[in-house]
Amino acid sequence: MSKEELEKKSMVALLSIASAWYDQMKAGEIPSISLPTRTKYNIEYDDTSEVWKYGDKESMRTAASAKSATHLLKMAYVIGFVKQQLLENRSSTLREMYYISEGWKRAKFGAQEESNFLIEDLEIISEVPREGFHLHPEENGASIYGPMRIREETRRGMRAIHCQDDVGQAGYTIPNNVENIEFVDHDAKFVIALETGGMYDRLIENGFDEEYNAILVHLKGQPARSTRRMLNKISTTWNLPVMVFTDGDPWSYRIFASVAYGAIKSAHMSELLATPKAQFLGLQPSDIRDYNLPSDKLSEKDVEALNSELTDPRFATDYWKKQINLQLEMGLKSEQQAFAARGLDFVTKKYLPGRLSEMGII
Amino acid sequence: MVLADELAKQQRSISVAEFFEKNKHLLGFDSPTRGVITTIKEAVDNALDACEEAQVLPDIFISIKKTGNDIFRIIVEDNGPGIVPAQVPFVFGKLLYGSRFHQIRQTRGQQGIGISAAVLYAQLTTGVPTIIISRTGPKETAHRFEIQIKIETNEPDIILQQPFEWDRIHGTRVQIEFKSTMSAKKKLLEYLKYTSVVNPHARIRVELDDEAFTFERVSQDVISCPTAIQQHPHGIEFGQLKRMAATSEQKLSDFLVETFSRVGKKTAQEMCGKAGLKGTAKVKGLSSDELKTLLAAMQAVVVPAPPTTQCLSPIGEELIRRGLDKEFQMDFVAARTRPSSVYSGHPFMVEAAIGYGGRLPFEGNVIILRFANRVPLMYQQGACVITQCVANVNWKIYNLSQQGLPMGPVLILVHVASTNVPFTSESKDAIAGIPEIEKEIMLALQDLGRELKIFLSRRDKNKVAEDRARAVCAIIPELAAKVSEIVEKPLIDTSPIEGKLMHKIIAKKWTRDEKVTIEVSNYTGHEEEISVYDISSDNAANAAPKPEFVSEVDGQFTKVWKATIPPQTVWLVSYTGKGGGMLDIRGIEDTKKMVVDLDV
Numbered sequence: 011m012s013k014e015e016l017e018k019k020s021m022v023a024l025l026s027i028a029s030a031w032y033d034q035m036k037a038g039e040i041p042s043i044s045l046p047t048r049t050k051y052n053i054e055y056d057d058t059s060e061v062w063k064y065g066d067k068e069s070m071r072t073a074a075s076a077k078s079a080t081h082l083l084k085m086a087y088v089i090g091f092v093k094q095q096l097l098e099n100r101s102s103t104l105r106e107m108y109y110i111s112e113g114w115k116r117a118k119f120g121a122q123e124e125s126n127f128l129i130e131d132l133e134i135i136s137e138v139p140r141e142g143f144h145l146h147p148e149e150n151g152a153s154i155y156g157p158m159r160i161r162e163e164t165r166r167g168m169r170a171i172h173c174q175d176d177v178g179q180a181g182y183t184i185p186n187n188v189e190n191i192e193f194v195d196h197d198a199k200f201v202i203a204l205e206t207g208g209m210y211d212r213l214i215e216n217g218f219d220e221e222y223n224a225i226l227v228h229l230k231g232q233p234a235r236s237t238r239r240m241l242n243k244i245s246t247t248w249n250l251p252v253m254v255f256t257d258g259d260p261w262s263y264r265i266f267a268s269v270a271y272g273a274i275k276s277a278h279m280s281e282l283l284a285t286p287k288a289q290f291l292g293l294q295p296s297d298i299r300d301y302n303l304p305s306d307k308l309s310e311k312d313v314e315a316l317n318s319e320l321t322d323p324r325f326a327t328d329y330w331k332k333q334i335n336l337q338l339e340m341g342l343k344s345e346q347q348a349f350a351a352r353g354l355d356f357v358t359k360k361y362l363p364g365r366l367s368e369m370g371i372i
Numbered sequence: 373m374v375l376a377d378e379l380a381k382q383q384r385s386i387s388v389a390e391f392f393e394k395n396k397h398l399l400g401f402d403s404p405t406r407g408v409i410t411t412i413k414e415a416v417d418n419a420l421d422a423c424e425e426a427q428v429l430p431d432i433f434i435s436i437k438k439t440g441n442d443i444f445r446i447i448v449e450d451n452g453p454g455i456v457p458a459q460v461p462f463v464f465g466k467l468l469y470g471s472r473f474h475q476i477r478q479t480r481g482q483q484g485i486g487i488s489a490a491v492l493y494a495q496l497t498t499g500v501p502t503i504i505i506s507r508t509g510p511k512e513t514a515h516r517f518e519i520q521i522k523i524e525t526n527e528p529d530i531i532l533q534q535p536f537e538w539d540r541i542h543g544t545r546v547q548i549e550f551k552s553t554m555s556a557k558k559k560l561l562e563y564l565k566y567t568s569v570v571n572p573h574a575r576i577r578v579e580l581d582d583e584a585f586t587f588e589r590v591s592q593d594v595i596s597c598p599t600a601i602q603q604h605p606h607g608i609e610f611g612q613l614k615r616m617a618a619t620s621e622q623k624l625s626d627f628l629v630e631t632f633s634r635v636g637k638k639t640a641q642e643m644c645g646k647a648g649l650k651g652t653a654k655v656k657g658l659s660s661d662e663l664k665t666l667l668a669a670m671q672a673v674v675v676p677a678p679p680t681t682q683c684l685s686p687i688g689e690e691l692i693r694r695g696l697d698k699e700f701q702m703d704f705v706a707a708r709t710r711p712s713s714v715y716s717g718h719p720f721m722v723e724a725a726i727g728y729g730g731r732l733p734f735e736g737n738v739i740i741l742r743f744a745n746r747v748p749l750m751y752q753q754g755a756c757v758i759t760q761c762v763a764n765v766n767w768k769i770y771n772l773s774q775q776g777l778p779m780g781p782v783l784i785l786v787h788v789a790s791t792n793v794p795f796t797s798e799s800k801d802a803i804a805g806i807p808e809i810e811k812e813i814m815l816a817l818q819d820l821g822r823e824l825k826i827f828l829s830r831r832d833k834n835k836v837a838e839d840r841a842r843a844v845c846a847i848i849p850e851l852a853a854k855v856s857e858i859v860e861k862p863l864i865d866t867s868p869i870e871g872k873l874m875h876k877i878i879a880k881k882w883t884r885d886e887k888v889t890i891e892v893s894n895y896t897g898h899e900e901e902i903s904v905y906d907i908s909s910d911n912a913a914n915a916a917p918k919p920e921f922v923s924e925v926d927g928q929f930t931k932v933w934k935a936t937i938p939p940q941t942v943w944l945v946s947y948t949g950k951g952g953g954m955l956d957i958r959g960i961e962d963t964k965k966m967v968v969d970l971d972v
Contacts, residue, residue, distance in 0.1 A: 028858040035852050038868035040844070073851065074873075075836070079843035086854040093858060116850060 016142040021096055023136030024089045042072040045131055050322055053277050060286035062271045062324055064278055087117040092143045101144035134278040146186045152237045155181035155214055156225030157197035163190040188239040193247045200371050203227040205256035205265055209346050216358040232265055238283040245285045251371055252285050258293035259343040260315035266290045271324045295337035298344045304351050305342040390523055401493045404552040409560050414486030415448035415546055417747055422452030427594045430574040443498055444552045449545040454508035457515045464491050464504055465519045465528025490548050495520050497551035501531050505545040507538055514538035566741050566748035569695040570687055590694045598685045602633040604678040605670040607717020613667055617655045625651030633678045643669045677714040684721050684789050692725045703729030706823040708816045715808035720790035724816035726824050732781035743787040749801055756802035758786040761813040770821035771828045844873050845880055845968040871895035877960055882970035883951030890945050894937040902960055904933040908953025915947035
């Protein structure tokens with residue numbers, strides 16, 4: 011969809027929400043809106059797109075209580091704000107919008123979480139990603155390093171960039187709007203997405219990308235939308251396998267899940283953001299046992315999180331059931347950098363080659 | 373033999389006073405901090421008991437002054453009947469001396485240890501004798517004593533006794549000086565506050581160094597003094613029976629009928645028959661074994677419960693509510709007095725109350741007020757059956773949150789009145805878990821829980837209605853304005869939504885550009901005659917229409933308009949001003965009106 015089409019679609023969608031309310035009130039009715047329930051109990055696997063999406067459960071928000079009425083009022087203010095932004099062809103960050111809401115009196119947001127959540131609601135109703143509202147997150151994207159060439163449309167014109175030769179040690183920084191990137195060509199066999207900066211640097215320093223023709227992506231913890239969109243585009247454009255390498259604890263498995271299946275919070279955009287072909291490389295609970303890695307005891311919260319994952323539809327496979335139950339049994343967790351205990355080269359010379367050939371990648 | 377002789381030389385009887393000197397904790401004097409509270413507690417208990425016996429409204433004065441390093445002078449003065457001079461040395465200078473110990477009725481103090489223990493404690497820590505002034509009536513002279521206790525013999529040591537010129541007509545004043553600290557000041561004031569709750573007929577004034585507090589009286593009725601009853605055959609133990617038998621000159625059946633409560637000729641015969649004893653036998657002549665079979669028979673025979681009304685003195689639901697209202701300002705208070713009941717032959721009665729909201733702290737555990745015979749229990753809350761019962765009730769079904777104890781702005785009061793309150797220890801801090809008492813407490817609490825639930829759900833209902841009114845009257849018009857602006861269409865009038873939702877009189881007040889507007893819409897379907905009360909700092913000099921009536925107090929103007937509003941019409945007034953203040957509609961039921969300040 012072109013930029014203009016997207017803007018037109020979002021304008022139409024947002025105005026139709028306002029019109030519906032206008033008509034309801036004009037008819038003497040209390041305005042209302044229905045939203046899909048956004049919990050893990052309402053996400054379903056979509057066979058055609060192979061990603062998890064919101065199901066049919068909806069909740070009706072009616073302005074009959076002060077809380078719900080205020081919610082609708084806030085939504086109306088945001089719609090008014092986005093309309094203005096689109097008309098004037100300006101954009102702002104989510105944080106800027108939160109601060110602008112300071113002047114909205116009763117409709118002002120209590121915390122940025124709240125305004126972010128409301129924007130996601132609008133994305134769901136309008137079926138337009140927030141870029142179509144001219145809203146973007148303030149965090150810069152993560153980085154990428156490897157044998158690939160792209161063209162980016164910047165404020166200073168088109169730039170062609172090779173992600174090994176034209177960038178510094180830290181790699182190429184993924185921009186907020188991945189739609190502005192054109193994927194030219196590559197020399198890669200697979201992609202490894204890494205949770206921590208330490209491991210990303212270790213692989214670059216050990217020359218892993220050159221030795222195995224790998225594209226390295228730094229996820230920076232829970233990956234931002236732009237990072238996930240980048241992985242999705244690499245996977246769909248070049249049909250490369252994507253491997254996810256994180257710490258061995260329940261929170262890291264959620265990082266993998268959000269890459270592969272989409273996050274609960276953004277299940278409405280799973281088709282654009284998730285990479286269903288992504289595979290979990292490690293660190294597996296069985297690795298802790300097999301390599302006798304330095305480890306920590308699971309905290310109460312960890313155990314709670316693991317148990318909650320056992321009921322999460324995204325983890326409902328035999329592989330995950332086995333691994334999670336094994337971890338609960340051991341009561342241990344390890345960080346990916348724990349491999350350093352076996353020497354700095356161990357991870358690139360032994361663990362990764364071993365694991366990748368086991369998975370049939372090399 | 374030689375060793376036994378040696379030991380025999382050292383063996384001698386121990387005086388009670390000596391025993392308590394070594395076991396201060398048994399009496400609540402284990403720490404200097406507790407000493408103050410225990411002393412005041414004993415003195416106040418005695419004063420209240422004495423006033424009750426004399427049927428006067430208690431006026432109690434307490435003063436605590438620091439006289440030296442860690443030395444405090446404590447004065448407690450009452451307007452009770454006073455003590456005859458011959459008895460004063462024994463009441464204050466001899467441990468275990470009392471008139472109520474052998475009586476079977478509800479009293480605050482029981483063992484007669486209390487106040488003389490404080491005298492002993494003073495003697496041990498400062499050596500200053502205790503000063504007592506007492507007067508028994510307007511025609512009698514007051515006497516002033518300086519007293520200590522002879523520790524070896526547990527006899528009073530009168531250092532000084534002289535007539536005294538005293539302005540009180542009758543009453544007693546005790547002045548004790550001992551080593552202590554005031555770190556428990558909060559606890560002390562709490563104790564007095566709680567005492568005042570269950571003794572609403574008493575006025576208590578306290579001077580703490582330079583601070584003064586008064587706990588006012590809210591009831592002018594003297595509480596009726598409980599009268600003593602006879603021992604119940606189910607509540608007696610072997611030693612007691614043996615002692616009673618030894619001093620009796622009666623035949624067995626007469627002894628049973630005349631000494632015990634609720635035992636008639638027939639019951640006495642049944643007991644004798646069960647024990648295999650002759651009713652005509654002399655009680656004095658019975659052997660220990662015979663007495664044992666008699667005791668077993670007495671407890672096996674069914675005897676009606678002892679009479680409870682005259683020996684117990686419940687506070688009563690009304691007075692508990694008033695007492696709580698006076699010391700804690702709460703949104704809701706309910707009290708329950710259970711019918712009297714009996715455990716092991718001892719009559720008892722449970723009273724309980726529950727309070728919610730108001731000035732109670734919103735977070736944290738419930739506040740539990742425990743009382744035994746109108747005396748607050750200040751320590752060992754966790755060990756007390758009252759606390760256990762509070763924790764055992766499932767408060768969640770009464771809409772309270774609960775983690776062990778219920779949480780939130782809740783206060784629970786439980787009063788156990790009995791001729792013999794089963795304390796867990798001599799310091800009388802906690803009531804033991806007797807199943808009969810537990811059951812009564814649970815029943816009272818569950819009953820109160822149901823009442824609280826009704827209050828809470830009614831309040832929540834009102835909250836929902838208010839919340840809806842706020843949404844409809846204040847937020848929907850703003851939403852309408854914003855939405856009309858977005859879709860670029862004429863502003864929607866939202867009053868039909870208001871009317872549809874609420875068949876009420878709706879009053880709204882708002883301020884724009886220094887202009888205050890009050891709008892009253894009638895959606896009731898009938899013509900309504902109402903008065904609009906508007907109280908704020910605006911004088912509304914240019915109001916149109918003019919108010920019927922304006923009055924000013926401290927810069928606050930009360931404006932009153934009268935209006936007759938036909939159904940489906942709107943009455944309006946506006947004037948120059950800043951707005952704010954308070955708006956009310958009168959002349960219509962509360963359920964049929966809604967007042968909303970749009971500026972809030």
